[in-house]
Amino acid sequence: MDATDQSYAENRGAEPAGQPRVGVYICRCGGNISDVVDAEHAAEICWHIPGVVVSKVHTFMCSDPGQQSIIDDIHGEKLDRIVVASCSPFLHELTFRGAAIRGNLNPYLYEHVNIREQCSWVHKHDPQGATAKAIALIGAAVGKVRQSRPLEKIRLNNRRRALVVGGGPAGMKAAADLAGTGLPVLLVERTGRLGGKLVSPQSLFPTGIGSTQILEKLESDVRSTGRVEVLLESEISRVKGFIGNFDVTIRGPLGPSGALTDVDVSVGVIVMATGFQPYVPHDGEFLFNRHPGVITTVDFQEALACAPEGKRLVVNGREIRRAAFIHCVGSRQIEGVHEPGPDGRLNKHCSRVCCTTVLNQAIQVRRRFADTRVYDIYQDIRAYGRGHERYYSEASRAGVIFLRYHGDERPLVSAAEDQSVHVSFKDYLSWGETIDLDVDLLVLAVGMTPGPCGRIVDQLKLPRGEDGFLQEIHPKLRPVEISVNGVLLAGTAQAPMNLQESLAAAGAAAVKARAMLVKEQVELNPYVARVNTQRCEGSGECIGQCEYDGALTMVEESPGVRRARVNPGLCIGCGACVAVCPNSAIDINGWRVEQYDAMVDGLVLQNQPA
């Protein structure tokens, strides 16, 4: 990727000579900023900040002309420091660092100021205040950037091998994709076989293809390259490290001697494909566990697979004259209506696959058992995907009777005298009339809930979202990446998905993994602690404060001379060590104490009345 790195190589180490020449660029963000912040006025004021020799406004700094103006000024105006005031650095910090590189400037001599989220959006009703705040923040950034020194990315060796956790469809696909490009892969599955939820045979929507057939294809893909090592009945018992350098201990099944087998491996990336757990209704929820006629769609899948052919469906020895499905069991839960789960969480999310799963099962019942009636009690039929709507019309044609309830008026279920189940609810397809149904079988369309994922989640501090699923970096643009660099998300570990979507997500995770593994070295941001060896007297205070295992260690450099040493791969640059050093001997690259001082000065300066 970084051939461009070479171009600033010639001056990247050199401290720019003389007084820093700072360029300030203020973005209107097409109105997102300038509708509130007076960008022109701010630019005018910025001319007066010490060190500023260029101050400009642009409609979209991130556009090509915007970036080009920075590059032109680096050359034309001999800029050696850049400040861009625009949106969140989360979106565009890298964009402008790239522009600096193309202008042959060290990218760490660039500061990003967020005057959108932090000014125009939050102070919409106070344009003057928002403008003043924007100016103050720019002042602080100019102060900081004047103190900035050129930095270089940290480059470390990359262990070019992938670990895939979870051998469901998503994990198998990710492993096969990576191995298919020549990379060695370790696939770790907790149970005794690959396949995840597809292990139980079923006819899959939206194609009607059998799950066994898909699994065979995926498994042959996994095995054919010879580059995937599959570890069954295994789990990750310990993991530490960082991108390019994860040390993992895998606990395998009991060996012949009865001892547990632990294997230590090192890998460069980890793909989390730990899947989902079907929602398990509470005891007594819709009579679940209390009545033999109440089962979930998961159980019904198996019941259907082994049901004998005949006029009527038979489940667990019971002949089914009428069957009903209730949608959204354990999904789309509403506060005050539903009971939270054992972890205190409500499943507010839609589980995405249940609607079409019900249609699929209902059609199969109607096709195979002419004398079994089917009722489908739903809120919204979410047959959104390609080919799904066909299942909806097909179900209507097959005689499935649709009834619609409102989420805040849950159907009431009770045991009827003749062993059947009584369901009562208001139906909004017949004008809010109360419907009372007696059925022999009630199938609860259970949603997807987050899987436990194992210890790795705590050990690597992988974040979970409010819904409990592993949390991607950006729900729109970066769905398969997570905030821990080097870890990727595949399939339903991240969110409910059907099979095709899980496989697509797995492919997307695999491609990111491959991009990381094609490099000889991994590159990390240089914002880590740095020890001033002249000053360090080995008090060890810093090590007591450090929360990141192995990031700081005390090294005996020569007899009696102990000094702190930083492992740049493990240090996250939190700065806890800086605060406690009695000799001010430790600092954070890019966030040195002088830089903070300069920021404060910059803030104060801009707040003086003119």
Add this chain to the structure above:
Amino acid sequence: MQAQIMEKGYADALVIGGGIAGLQAALDIADQGYKVVIVEREASIGGRMISLSKVFPTMDCASCITTPKMSAAAHHENIEIMTFTEIDSIVAGADGHVVSVTRKPTYVNAEKCIGCRLCEYACDSELPDVFEQGLGATRAISVAFTNAIPQKAVLLADYCLSCGLCLRACPTDAIEFDQRPRQERITAGSVIVATGFQLNSLTVKPQYAAAQNANVISPLTLERLLAPHGPYGRVLRPSDGKIPDSVAFVLCAGSRDQTIGVPYCSRVCCMYSIKQAMLLAGSLPMADITIYYMDIRAFGKGYEQFYQMAKAMGIHFVRGKVARVDAAPHDDLLVHVEMTEEPVDCVRRQKHDLVVLSQGMIPQWNPAGVSPVHIGEDGFVATPDTADPCATNVPGIFVAGAAAGPKDIVDTIADAGAAAMLAGRYLADRAGKSRTPPSAAGRSIRLEMAV
């Protein structure tokens, strides 16, 4: 006379379409170390996404999250972009897929053009601005839109008065009236079809009377009205510039309907309508906003929660099929709804001053006659292999995004990654078989349109 076809050499992957699907696929292929060419028929990359206002469910400003992708692709050392270029044919060759393209004349020398727009300011010929859904005007020679990539002017010959004003205004003598279409040929190791979607016609259902009423609008028009840098900078209805105070959204106005040949669900309309309703509620706090729907399909991560939030904000969700829209006095509209939640013969008539029709999503490109790629009965590119959702019937040709059926942005991004992975696998496999992978032999291309 047959124009000469210029051979442009080999690329590992050729991506058709520079929307978010094509950009993401190109980036993911290029990051694996392969050379990629993106072929885009319009003057700028960015696809539909760059023209949206904000995106559900994060409410990020669409420009703000699309430009980084556009810019990353444009500056990637492994990616070349050909805009204003059409695909003529894709045929199998010895070294890969031989792709013939036509570079449409822009009448501007891309190497000389510096994107200063002086030509645009000088031009006297005005036409409706397509990017703004016709709500504003643009000139016969212009840069496509503010954050377009590349920032190069394009002249539309059909509207040019040949007055020469631009010629005189251009500081770099970039204008070339004598340009002609050029045929070029690229050999591509793999191909990604990322040609996206279009909306079916606003008038596909005559009972919604869009042809007669300027205030029955497309959701794309509303996207531009809601965009912070949109044509008016605020929401005004088209007929008279009035600030609307009662807005209706009619869902499934071009989908889930056998009679118009779109029986399938367009998958994103529920969510973008809810998004637009929320944005409207933000900019017009006094307005009444109603969404007429059959089922609300809020299925993605965080979408149901987004829907519940909209309900809590006071947006009305009315379950009913809109039968007809009629003109009412003062440019207003009368919406006839069969209410399914009230007595069966209840047809309600409701007055609104702006009506938005959720048009159906249909494919933008049909490969027939150009390449052997099959399409499904819905017209979108067929994906016959359940275990490889992005593979087409042709080995080495993959599909990503809305080209394989309606899809929102996040599903498109995942899809693009999966397609890029398949391309990577395919290329690695081929490289394993032949000893000298063509790109390693130094035949990779350099295009003059480099941005």
